[in-house]
Amino acid sequence: MSVVDFFGSNVFNVRAMRMSKHLTTCDVNALATLMKVGGKIDPALAERVANAVREWALEKGVTHYCHWFQPQTGATAEKHDAFLWFDKQGQPIERFTGPDLLQSEPDASSFPSGGMRSTFEARGYTGWDPSSPLFIVENDTGKTLYIPSVFVSYHGETLDFKTPLLRSIESLSKETTRTLALLGEKNITHTTVSVGVEQEFFVVDKKHILNRPDLMLSGRSVFGKSPAKGQELEDHYFGSIPSRVQAFLSEFEVELYKLGVPLKTRHNEVAPGQFEVAPIFESANIASDHNEVLKECFFKAWICDVIT
Numbered sequence: 001m002s003v004v005d006f007f008g009s010n011v012f013n014v015r016a017m018r019m020s021k022h023l024t025t026c027d028v029n030a031l032a033t034l035m036k037v038g039g040k041i042d043p044a045l046a047e048r049v050a051n052a053v054r055e056w057a058l059e060k061g062v063t064h065y066c067h068w069f070q071p072q073t074g075a076t077a078e079k080h081d082a083f084l085w086f087d088k089q090g091q092p093i094e095r096f097t098g099p100d101l102l103q104s105e106p107d108a109s110s111f112p113s114g115g116m117r118s119t120f121e122a123r124g125y126t127g128w129d130p131s132s133p134l135f136i137v138e139n140d141t142g143k144t145l146y147i148p149s150v151f152v153s154y155h156g157e158t159l160d161f162k163t164p165l166l167r168s169i170e171s172l173s174k175e176t177t178r179t180l181a182l183l184g185e186k187n188i189t190h191t192t193v194s195v196g197v198e199q200e201f202f203v204v205d206k207k208h209i210l211n212r213p214d215l216m217l218s219g220r221s222v223f224g225k226s227p228a229k230g231q232e233l234e235d236h237y238f239g240s241i242p243s244r245v246q247a248f249l250s251e252f253e254v255e256l257y258k259l260g261v262p263l264k265t266r267h268n269e270v271a272p273g274q275f276e277v278a279p280i281f282e283s284a285n286i287a288s289d290h291n292e293v294l295k296e297c298f299f300k301a302w303i304c305d306v307i308t
Helices: 014-019 025-037 043-059 098-102 162-182 213-218 243-258 284-307
Strands: 064-068 080-082 084-086 092-094 124-128 135-139 142-153 199-202 263-268 274-279
Touching (some): 014 025, 043 142, 064 124, 098 124, 142 162, 162 284, 199 284, 243 263, 243 274
Parallel strands (some): 064 142
Antiparallel strands (some): 064 080, 084 092, 124 142, 135 142, 263 274
């Protein structure tokens, strides 16, 4: 099967929006504008999007949804909620509304920004970021709808890493359009920032991992000594990719392609056992989210392999 046949198949992108009976052409165009230049989300539009997303997700076997955000921990966070609800007659239904899409209220007291406040005073709110598309994460036990979100306090203070990024992109667009206007380009109203985030990593045989408590407990090397040759091992750089590593990368790429991550390049890096993957450049905010998705896929692959 060609990559283009399944690329983004687990992403609620513009193509999926156009196929939904719940969204009109005007709705899709409004969402496309929100994704590109931002703006205020109309509650009525959010309700129609929620209906479209629910139908799309349920058709794919999704049972839960979560607002996926990036607190000040260096990792992502998620709180899963089931689509399960009850109607007025007490019968079970699957519900997902506009307010469910727009906002959630995870407890902020246990994050670095929570401080010494008690739980009820350390409220945090996640809000849907429409500039980054919703996507479905699959695993052996089920499927979950992920809603990329910002994380802020009751009074709007930043509690995450996504909000400063969005604000910096907006500020940069404002200043670049202002500068371009001074240079005579007065018809430009918005500029974008593109990023291609590469990832370098080491692939270690499972039998060696199991003999290293530091790798087992922390996922990184804590003790040991420097190798006889390290980054200067030039004969490994751009060398032939070992067959076992290539098999891993091929399987890894399929999962990321389904999530819309545009991986383009893979190759050996300089150090022994070191490799790299790199994507096609895309919008900075989406590129940042895709980088987090990529790291989570690496982590889940590592956990599953070590446990099994």
